[in-house]
Amino acid sequence: MSPFPRWRILLLSLLLTCGSASAADRSVPAAHAPAAAVQAQRPGHAAIASANFRATNAGLEVIAAGGNAFDAAVAVASTLSVVEPESSGMGGGFMAVLRRASDGREVFIDAREVAPAAVNTKDYLNSDGTPNRDAALNGPLSAGIPGEPAGLAWLAEHYGRLPLKQSLAPAIRTARDGFEPDSRLRGAIAERADDLRRWPASAAKYFVDGKPPAAGKLWRDPDQARTIELLAEQGRDGFYKGEVARKLVAAVRAAGGNWSEADLAAYQVKERAPISVDYRGYRIVTAPPPSSGGVAVAEILNILRGVETEKLDRAHRIHYVIEAMRRAFRDHNDYLGDPDFVKMPLDMLLSPYYADGLRQSILPDKATPSSMLPSSAARDPGPHTTHFSIIDKDGNMIAVTSTVNYTLGSTFVAAGTGVLLNDEMDDFALVPNKPNVYGLLGSTANAPKPGKRMLSSMTPSLVIGADRTAVIGSPGGSTIITQVLEGILAFIDGKDASDIVAQKRYHHQFMPDRVDVEPGVFDAATTGELERMGYTLHPREPWGFMNVVTWDHRDNKLDAASDPRRPSGLGKVQ
Numbered sequence: 085m086s087p088f089p090r091w092r093i094l095l096l097s098l099l100l101t102c103g104s105a106s107a108a109d110r111s112v113p114a115a116h117a118p119a120a121a122v123q124a125q126r127p128g129h130a131a132i133a134s135a136n137f138r139a140t141n142a143g144l145e146v147i148a149a150g151g152n153a154f155d156a157a158v159a160v161a162s163t164l165s166v167v168e169p170e171s172s173g174m175g176g177g178f179m180a181v182l183r184r185a186s187d188g189r190e191v192f193i194d195a196r197e198v199a200p201a202a203v204n205t206k207d208y209l210n211s212d213g214t215p216n217r218d219a220a221l222n223g224p225l226s227a228g229i230p231g232e233p234a235g236l237a238w239l240a241e242h243y244g245r246l247p248l249k250q251s252l253a254p255a256i257r258t259a260r261d262g263f264e265p266d267s268r269l270r271g272a273i274a275e276r277a278d279d280l281r282r283w284p285a286s287a288a289k290y291f292v293d294g295k296p297p298a299a300g301k302l303w304r305d306p307d308q309a310r311t312i313e314l315l316a317e318q319g320r321d322g323f324y325k326g327e328v329a330r331k332l333v334a335a336v337r338a339a340g341g342n343w344s345e346a347d348l349a350a351y352q353v354k355e356r357a358p359i360s361v362d363y364r365g366y367r368i369v370t371a372p373p374p375s376s377g378g379v380a381v382a383e384i385l386n387i388l389r390g391v392e393t394e395k396l397d398r399a400h401r402i403h404y405v406i407e408a409m410r411r412a413f414r415d416h417n418d419y420l421g422d423p424d425f426v427k428m429p430l431d432m433l434l435s436p437y438y439a440d441g442l443r444q445s446i447l448p449d450k451a452t453p454s455s456m457l458p459s460s461a462a463r464d465p466g467p468h469t470t471h472f473s474i475i476d477k478d479g480n481m482i483a484v485t486s487t488v489n490y491t492l493g494s495t496f497v498a499a500g501t502g503v504l505l506n507d508e509m510d511d512f513a514l515v516p517n518k519p520n521v522y523g524l525l526g527s528t529a530n531a532p533k534p535g536k537r538m539l540s541s542m543t544p545s546l547v548i549g550a551d552r553t554a555v556i557g558s559p560g561g562s563t564i565i566t567q568v569l570e571g572i573l574a575f576i577d578g579k580d581a582s583d584i585v586a587q588k589r590y591h592h593q594f595m596p597d598r599v600d601v602e603p604g605v606f607d608a609a610t611t612g613e614l615e616r617m618g619y620t621l622h623p624r625e626p627w628g629f630m631n632v633v634t635w636d637h638r639d640n641k642l643d644a645a646s647d648p649r650r651p652s653g654l655g656k657v658q
């Protein structure tokens with residue numbers, strides 16, 4: 085007899101017996117009881133790992149001027165907006181987990197985009213009712229109201245030591261004086277050239293004589309320099325009200341979008357309680373909804389906790405990890421959305437008893453087919469979204485994942501602002517159970533509504549142990565969650581920052597029912613054994629550019645490593 089009906093019944097009975105709680109019930113605690121070493125120690129030096137050396141250096145410059153990790157985060161993120169616009173920027177949003185050394189406060193900063201008040205799901209359908217992928221991914225209809233500028237102003241005001249103006253100065257300087265775009269940016273512009281050409285201000289910004297900027301030539305972004313300067317001078321109002329807001333709304337509306345100045349003025353940064361999960365002596369502090377990342381990571385670790393992995397060969401260890409991923413992504417699709425709009429059974433999803441039930445449904449020697457939802461085809465995540473990690477000399481830590489969603493976001497630059505808008509609307513389940521660009525499915529929990537945040541996979545995380553601590557995260561669309569999970573497991577296994585970012589990766593997201601593998605991740609024997617258990621292995625490139633900072637409490641040393649898959653990245657200890 086097939087075991088599936090039985091495990092579904094088990095899941096259903098667990099569902100019915102567990103109460104539900106909304107994330108709104110989970111208020112931010114003043115401070116957590118940290119591992120003693122983290123509480124008492126000050127590293128005395130700082131480390132930053134980001135996907136671009138100019139951004140890492142901007143953060144270190146601000147630290148050298150007396151700033152802390154949070155000021156440095158403002159400098160890194162704003163510089164990335166200029167030098168790595170294919171991944172993140174002022175027209176996008178970010179999620180961060182931070183820990184303040186002075187009082188142990190741990191908090192999740194949600195600077196995620198929101199849907200405009202006039203959002204209309206019909207805009208994302210063709211006349212025959214099929215999903216309109218162009219509207220979801222390109223141009224002003226694909227853009228949510230940005231959260232990045234408000235989030236950076238919030239960080240500076242509530243956690244920084246320096247005025248916002250000082251932390252934004254390196255980005256303004258870089259945009260005004262110019263820089264040589266790296267091969268990734270030039271490649272992203274070439275890849276998205278046809279879409280960029282659809283919007284005159286985008287073409288004017290990203291093409292020089294009709295072509296992507298050439299290697300070795302200075303490239304300037306004066307409009308963005310001015311926009312960031314207004315943010316520096318006036319704080320969040322410099323972006324969300326006045327000249328910039330008017331230009332953003334005029335450009336969006338002229339091109340068929342539906343933003344209003346009221347949408348921008350109403351944007352709010354949210355502080356939320358992070359998800360905290362204990363695993364093998366470490367406490368992982370990670371992203372709650374509207375990210376699905378922390379719930380998934382916690383669910384997977386709770387499942388793995390009950391598996392005696394040390395008694396298994398590599399193939400069977402991987403088997404349990406994949407089955408845990410599969411089950412976590414099923415829940416992602418079914419339950420998760422913006423906590424300000426949907427009630428989610430978080431108590432259940434995060435409960436060790438729920439994980440016990442899920443673990444029981446894993447066959448020891450065989451893949452479980454994902455048979456409940458239609459199959460979907462994911463596109464490669466591509467060179468977009470960015471993560472950086474920082475620890476400063478006092479032990480303040482911040483993990484920031486920032487995005488405009490797909491490569492160069494919506495490709496739409498609002499004329500006169502230099503702001504490249506995101507295409508984050510595609511992270512909503514615009515059409516229920518139809519895959520988004522990452523092949524992710526969603527239910528009504530993640531349906532678009534005015535002012536609602538679209539579900540994210542971003543998983544900025546802290547891994548806090550008695551002897552060692554890590555600040556970790558990655559881009560990669562849906563694969564963010566599994567890449568961060570594998571990074572956390574590698575750290576707990578004792579790997580150092582360079583090995584964690586370099587290690588090859590694999591991913592399962594329930595649907596499509598296959599294991600995406602980075603070439604070389606499994607040796608021939610493990611591959612054969614996994615295939616025998618029923619897995620379809622699917623080669624995939626590229627993978628997210630992970631940036632990790634670690635702190636060894638035994639010798640009080642920091643280490644920083646940037647993903648070797650992105651040569652312009654830099655991890656640096658100062």
Ligand code: DON
Pocket residue numbers: 465466467468469487488489490508511539540541542559560561562564628
């Ligand atoms: O928030 C999210 O989950 C997506 N917008 C992230 C996109 C991403 O990571 C693209 N990656 N390389």
